[in-house]
Amino acid sequence: MNKAGERLYNGLVKENPTFVLMLGMCPTLAxxxxxxxxxxxxxxxxxxxxxxxxFISLLRRVIPDRVRIPAFIVxxxxxxxxxxxxLEAYLPALNKSLGVxxxxxxxxxIILGRAESYAYSNPPIPSLFDGIGMGLGxxxxxxxxxxxxxxxxxxxxxxxxxxxxxxxxxxxFGQAPGAFFVLAMLVAVxxxxxxxxxxxxxxxxxxxxxxxxxxxxxxxxxxxRRFYDAGAAEKKPVRQPGSTAQGKAPRPVQKQAESGIQxKAPRPVQKQAESGIQGKAPKPxxxxxxxxxxxxxxxxxxxxxxxxxxxxxxxx
Amino acid sequence: xxxVKELLVILIGSSLVSxxxxxxxxxLCPFLGVSRKVKTAVGMGGAVIFVITLASFxxxxxxxxxxxxxxxxxxxxxxxxxxxxxxxxxxxxxxxKVMPALYEAxxxxxxxxxxxxxxxxxxxxxxxxxxxxxxxxxxxxxTAVGFTVAIVILAGIRxxxxxxxxxxxxxxxxxxxxTAGLMxxxxxxxxGLL
Numbered sequence: 001m002n003k004a005g006e007r008l009y010n011g012l013v014k015e016n017p018t019f020v021l022m023l024g025m026c027p028t029l030a031x032x033x034x035x036x037x038x039x040x041x042x043x044x045x046x047x048x049x050x051x052x053x054x055f056i057s058l059l060r061r062v063i064p065d066r067v068r069i070p071a072f073i074v075x076x077x078x079x080x081x082x083x084x085x086x087l088e089a090y091l092p093a094l095n096k097s098l099g100v101x102x103x104x105x106x107x108x109x110i111i112l113g114r115a116e117s118y119a120y121s122n123p124p125i126p127s128l129f130d131g132i133g134m135g136l137g138x139x140x141x142x143x144x145x146x147x148x149x150x151x152x153x154x155x156x157x158x159x160x161x162x163x164x165x166x167x168x169x170x171x172x173f174g175q176a177p178g179a180f181f182v183l184a185m186l187v188a189v190x191x192x193x194x195x196x197x198x199x200x201x202x203x204x205x206x207x208x209x210x211x212x213x214x215x216x217x218x219x220x221x222x223x224x225r226r227f228y229d230a231g232a233a234e235k236k237p238v239r240q241p242g243s244t245a246q247g248k249a250p251r252p253v254q255k256q257a258e259s260g261i262q263x264k265a266p267r268p269v270q271k272q273a274e275s276g277i278q279g280k281a282p283k284p285x286x287x288x289x290x291x292x293x294x295x296x297x298x299x300x301x302x303x304x305x306x307x308x309x310x311x312x313x314x315x316x
Numbered sequence: 317x318x319x320v321k322e323l324l325v326i327l328i329g330s331s332l333v334s335x336x337x338x339x340x341x342x343x344l345c346p347f348l349g350v351s352r353k354v355k356t357a358v359g360m361g362g363a364v365i366f367v368i369t370l371a372s373f374x375x376x377x378x379x380x381x382x383x384x385x386x387x388x389x390x391x392x393x394x395x396x397x398x399x400x401x402x403x404x405x406x407x408x409x410x411x412x413k414v415m416p417a418l419y420e421a422x423x424x425x426x427x428x429x430x431x432x433x434x435x436x437x438x439x440x441x442x443x444x445x446x447x448x449x450x451x452x453x454x455x456x457x458x459t460a461v462g463f464t465v466a467i468v469i470l471a472g473i474r475x476x477x478x479x480x481x482x483x484x485x486x487x488x489x490x491x492x493x494x495t496a497g498l499m500x501x502x503x504x505x506x507x508g509l510l
Contacts (some may be wrong), residue, residue: 107397176338
């Protein structure tokens, strides 16, 4: 149970997906016109996130490494469909106001990111609580932003008039431009905190590791990932710092021990896999090693990643 | 004549009035991430036009001949996301082999839009608005043009911002988001067009 509590705290505070990691910005901007919408979107995402985390974790030994992204997407999309149908049936008003953003939960970076960085390498119960924690953190953040925008934009909170009589609502906060302004302020605060922590010598890497730094990271976290990620193709997913290191390492070793295959010296076969050409080498020989190597390489290549990502630096 | 008029309305409506980034917040990641230079922004815009037009056509075909025919519309999210993601990767491989010149120009951007919200968003919007294949494809094209217009303008502004003295906390993303907000206000002005 202690582990579960730690996961909840992690999602709500330490790695809050919106305030700290800056993931899933599309829905954050789009649906936070009111506190109610923000809360609805947050809770919907939480349900999908915890269920998909649970199931991906249960299936983690069944899903082959190379087709994991399509597998994740199918699991996530199924839950999104289920939740969408439930909303249509029982909360039609909320469903209408969230509209197209409900099916778009499928491409929310947070969900695919957690599946990849936590659920795929951890047991079901912690994964479930990781999903709940992250979902609660997301709901909390969306409700805060929604409440702020609703208060300034309409002078209300959860639909109840709150501001004094003379208050003239700043309508723009309820509309599209207001969302950009609110997010800009949020990121500016994050930057300030980050700079202060940097100066004080405290750890700061986690803050804003998603969209605020360089949006291409976000695309690697989930929004725009390669569909079929051949275990050793030129591009590897970037992991969220911290949350993966301990979780990911033990698994390949354990698997190796289970299948009783000792680790062999690097062979030409491996090189072939690296360059993205598969199928020529005898598969049965290649298979056990590839799973191991694929994961290790992925972790090792975390840094080299940025060559691919940084389109602008390339040109200088 | 009526048909042409309807298509024109969709063309203007989707590209300017309800701009995909500035009023619907779809495709924010590439919008913020690849807008540092006009040149890369144009490349990204080209890739987005290509992918969204193609994807909305394919999604329209699937919707018409599979989902509606077999009455399984509730599977739309799963089918669209899988088809689009696979399609983009297939297109990437195809371009690399067959049209290296085009791949040079668009190739680096293609993986960035594999499962972009904008692509899926257009497919779902088309389905919910019950557009046919042609109308849906035009809507996809218009949406992508709107994205390109927005990202190129933003890139142009960002090239100028680079020389400005921005407060420390606002450097990087915040100033870009403020710029995007001002652009969104400007685009609200288009709402009188239709």
